Amino acid sequence: MPIVALFTCPKSFADEHIALIQRNAIRSWLQLGSRVEVLLVGDDAGVADIAEEFGILNPREVARNREGTPLISSIFELAGGESVSPILCYVNADIILLPDFLTAVEALASQLDKFLMVGQRWDLAIGEPLEFLAGWDTELGVWLRQKGRLHPPAGSDYFVFPRALRLNMPDFALGRAGWDNWMIYAARAERVPVVDASATVTVVHQDHRYDHLPGGLPHHSLPESHRNLDLAGGREAMYTLRDCTLRLDKMGLSPIRPWEVGISRWLEAAAIARLGPGLLARSFRVLMHPVDSLTYLGGRIRRMLGSIEPILS
Numbered sequence: 001m002p003i004v005a006l007f008t009c010p011k012s013f014a015d016e017h018i019a020l021i022q023r024n025a026i027r028s029w030l031q032l033g034s035r036v037e038v039l040l041v042g043d044d045a046g047v048a049d050i051a052e053e054f055g056i057l058n059p060r061e062v063a064r065n066r067e068g069t070p071l072i073s074s075i076f077e078l079a080g081g082e083s084v085s086p087i088l089c090y091v092n093a094d095i096i097l098l099p100d101f102l103t104a105v106e107a108l109a110s111q112l113d114k115f116l117m118v119g120q121r122w123d124l125a126i127g128e129p130l131e132f133l134a135g136w137d138t139e140l141g142v143w144l145r146q147k148g149r150l151h152p153p154a155g156s157d158y159f160v161f162p163r164a165l166r167l168n169m170p171d172f173a174l175g176r177a178g179w180d181n182w183m184i185y186a187a188r189a190e191r192v193p194v195v196d197a198s199a200t201v202t203v204v205h206q207d208h209r210y211d212h213l214p215g216g217l218p219h220h221s222l223p224e225s226h227r228n229l230d231l232a233g234g235r236e237a238m239y240t241l242r243d244c245t246l247r248l249d250k251m252g253l254s255p256i257r258p259w260e261v262g263i264s265r266w267l268e269a270a271a272i273a274r275l276g277p278g279l280l281a282r283s284f285r286v287l288m289h290p291v292d293s294l295t296y297l298g299g300r301i302r303r304m305l306g307s308i309e310p311i312l313s
Contacts, residue, residue, distance in 0.1 A: 004032075004105055004160070005083035007039040009062060009075045009174055010093040013046025017127075021094045021206035023050070024130045028096040030054060031132050035102055037085055040093075041075045057082050069173040069224060076169060091158040095121065096130075096204040098137045104201045104248060105160055111253060112195075116187040117160035119198040120241060122148040125207040144204065153198075153241035155180040157205060165192065170231035178228035184239035185232070188273040196241055196256070199249035233277025243269045 006029050013019040029038050040051045043060040051058035059082045063074035080088060087109055091097065108117055122144050130136065159180075167186040172179035187194045229235065242261050247254050258266035 002035055002037040002085045003109070004036045004087045004089055004102065005039060005079060005085040006032075006036055006089050006091055006097075007041060007075070007079035007083065008091055008093040009041045009070050010044065010047050010050070012044040013050060017208060018094075019046065020129060021126060021208055024126060024206060025091075025094055025096050026050065026054065026056075027130065027132055028098070029091075030056075031136075032097065032099065032102050035106075037083055039079050039082055041078050042070055063171075065171065065173055065224070067173070067224060069175065072172040072174050072179050073169045074171075075174065080163065086163055087160060088163055089158060089160040091203075092205070094206050094208060095157050096140070096206065097158075098140070098202050098204075101201050101203070104197050108160075108195060108197070108248060108253075109162070112193060114162060114165060115160075115193045115195050115246075116165070116183065117195045117197050117248070118156035118158065118184065118241060118244065119196060119201050119203065120153055121151045121157045121203045121205045123151050123205050123207060124148045126204075140204065141202065144202070148204070151205065156183070156241060158203060159183055161187075172228045172231055173224040176222055176228050177225035178232050178238065181238040181240060182228075182232040184241070184243055185237040185273065188239065188243065188245065188269070189276060193246050194244045195246045195248050195253070196244035197248045198241070199247065201248075236272045237277060239269060 010022050011018050013022065026038065026040070029036060037057070038054070039057040039059060040047050041059050042062045048058055048060070059078040062070045062078060064070055076088075076090065079090070087105060089105070105117065108115055124144060124147060130140075157180075165187075167183070167190065169179075169186070170182075172182070184194055229238070232238070242265065244256055247256050261269075
């Protein structure tokens with residue numbers, strides 16, 4: 001019986017390079033064997049064909065926002081309803097998983113009833129189909145050491161959690177900024193251990209263009225990203241991998257100490273997680289970061305005036 005349900009909402013397979021890297025990712029998940037089940041959520045071009053080719057589930061009726069972007073809350077709900085595994089894992093569709101992923105999940109599940117497991121990714125340019133022959137993961141590890149780049153700890157490309165965990169997720173837009181940061185914040189607000197598995201889990205993000213985004217803008221500049229931020233409760237809810245509470249490494253689980261993060265940030269994250277979204281948390285952040293907060297407020301005012309100007313003219 002599978003113990004982990006890996007689920008994602010792929011982009012359209014119409015783009016040749018996107019199709020290539022998504023096939024690489026999905027095939028890497030299937031290499032993990034019968035201990036995992038894989039679900040492709042959504043009905044974008046080619047998704048049903050890939051699901052049929054690999055014999056995996058394809059819940060299609062994903063809810064979307066007014067721009068047509070899939071909602072993360074709907075993706076999670078569909079995957080939870082269709083899967084049977086006791087542990088769920090959302091993973092971006094361009095992420096390659098290695099066997100150390102499953103080892104870490106099993107180790108963590110044997111020690112904690114509640115948890116959210118996250119971790120840093122490695123970025124790597126891959127322009128060809130991977131051959132999943134014996135020792136493929138070792139060869140990829142060598143390639144990573146030669147050409148890979150460790151991504152900053154600003155977000156996470158996978159989230160592992162027990163089926164029973166409920167975080168009351170807002171209707172975030174997929175592929176836009178903010179929702180991954182909120183996941184870490186929300187788990188901490190519910191006093192769920194957030195485990196950084198970067199030391200034991202190697203996940204590989206395959207480089208790609210962002211031509212699919214509206215206007216060719218970076219995802220953090222899109223209106224949908226600003227909306228995600230508002231839904232999250234503001235910038236005070238933008239936690240990163242630095243805000244995890246436990247570390248999983250070769251020695252096992254251990255607490256992350258305040259001095260490893262920085263005493264100031266450790267206190268800020270702990271306080272905001274207890275206060276919850278709203279005026280108190282926002283005021284606390286302003287006190288901690290007055291210059292940054294004023295700069296951000298100025299940007300919000302400029303965006304607001306920019307949206308009003310076409311109406312007035």
